[in-house]
Amino acid sequence: MAAETTPSPVNIATLQRMKARGEKIVCLTCYDASFARVLEDAGVDVFIVGDSLGMVLKGYESTVAVTMGDMIYHAANVARTGRHALRVVDLPFMSYATREQALGNAARLMREGGAHMVKLEGGAVVAGVVEHLTRHAIPVCGHIGLLPQSVHKLGGYRVQGRDAAGAEAVLADARALEAAGAGLLVIECVPADLGARVSATVTIPTIGIGAGPACDGQVLVLYDMLGITPGKRPRFVKDFLEQTGSVPAAIAAYVRVVRDGSFPGPEHCY
Numbered sequence: 001m002a003a004e005t006t007p008s009p010v011n012i013a014t015l016q017r018m019k020a021r022g023e024k025i026v027c028l029t030c031y032d033a034s035f036a037r038v039l040e041d042a043g044v045d046v047f048i049v050g051d052s053l054g055m056v057l058k059g060y061e062s063t064v065a066v067t068m069g070d071m072i073y074h075a076a077n078v079a080r081t082g083r084h085a086l087r088v089v090d091l092p093f094m095s096y097a098t099r100e101q102a103l104g105n106a107a108r109l110m111r112e113g114g115a116h117m118v119k120l121e122g123g124a125v126v127a128g129v130v131e132h133l134t135r136h137a138i139p140v141c142g143h144i145g146l147l148p149q150s151v152h153k154l155g156g157y158r159v160q161g162r163d164a165a166g167a168e169a170v171l172a173d174a175r176a177l178e179a180a181g182a183g184l185l186v187i188e189c190v191p192a193d194l195g196a197r198v199s200a201t202v203t204i205p206t207i208g209i210g211a212g213p214a215c216d217g218q219v220l221v222l223y224d225m226l227g228i229t230p231g232k233r234p235r236f237v238k239d240f241l242e243q244t245g246s247v248p249a250a251i252a253a254y255v256r257v258v259r260d261g262s263f264p265g266p267e268h269c270y
């Protein structure tokens with residue numbers, strides 16, 4: 001009988017190697033122990049325990065009300081059954097306003113929530129915080145383009161970097177985060193050509209959500225790609241359950257099309 005092989009744990013070096021080889025990184029949001037098992041069985045490389053949980057699990061209108069308690073609770077549930085996927089956990093709104101606050105809260109996500117890496121929103125403005133965290137051995141994932149925690153400042157969820165100045169600002173944010181020591185970068189809702197430019201500019205792996213197929217990997221909010229989220233579906237979301245009929249088959253289909261580069265297609269891009 002053939003011995004069962006256990007996949008090696010995914011870490012930042014794994015993702016760097018995948019970028020270098022042009023192998024796509026498969027990422028999904030994950031908020032609980034049961035889905036952690038299903039997603040890992042299907043071959044997902046990276047879990048983001050995102051503050052989107054405030055909207056899809058708790059019914060808030062935005063992510064602004066999400067607390068450290070929420071993040072730790074869900075991250076710890078994911079960590080309990082997670083075996084090899086890299087676990088990236090969001091620092092929620094206003095939990096990283098100062099360097100000291102960021103350090104204390106990031107340490108809690110790692111100690112109490114089992115995070116391997118923390119994610120925070122913003123570019124050059126948060127570079128000092130990112131540098132402080134990485135100097136203290138906390139791996140950081142940046143998040144640029146559309147910043148959902150800034151929805152009230154932005155006045156809505158809109159595609160970012162559409163004009164030349166906006167695109168340059170997104171590129172400058174990416175460079176600032178890389179220079180500050182970020183190891184991974186989520187790019188949300190930007191034109192596909194800008195997603196490609198950012199991914200070619202920085203040496204760290206990029207994970208796109210509505211940022212085109214040239215990013216080094218892709219992420220979707222789990223409940224969106226299972227078609228559970230009510231309301232108008234953003235252009236970049238595809239319902240994988242619709243065509244496949246079961247949750248494991250939907251996740252497997254997503255893994256397949258991200259790996260082979262056929263998702264997102266032109267119809268999912270800005």
Ligand code: KIV
Pocket residue numbers: 029048049050051052053090143186209219220221
């Ligand atoms: O909160 C979240 O789920 C996220 C993903 C969209 C990457 O930040």
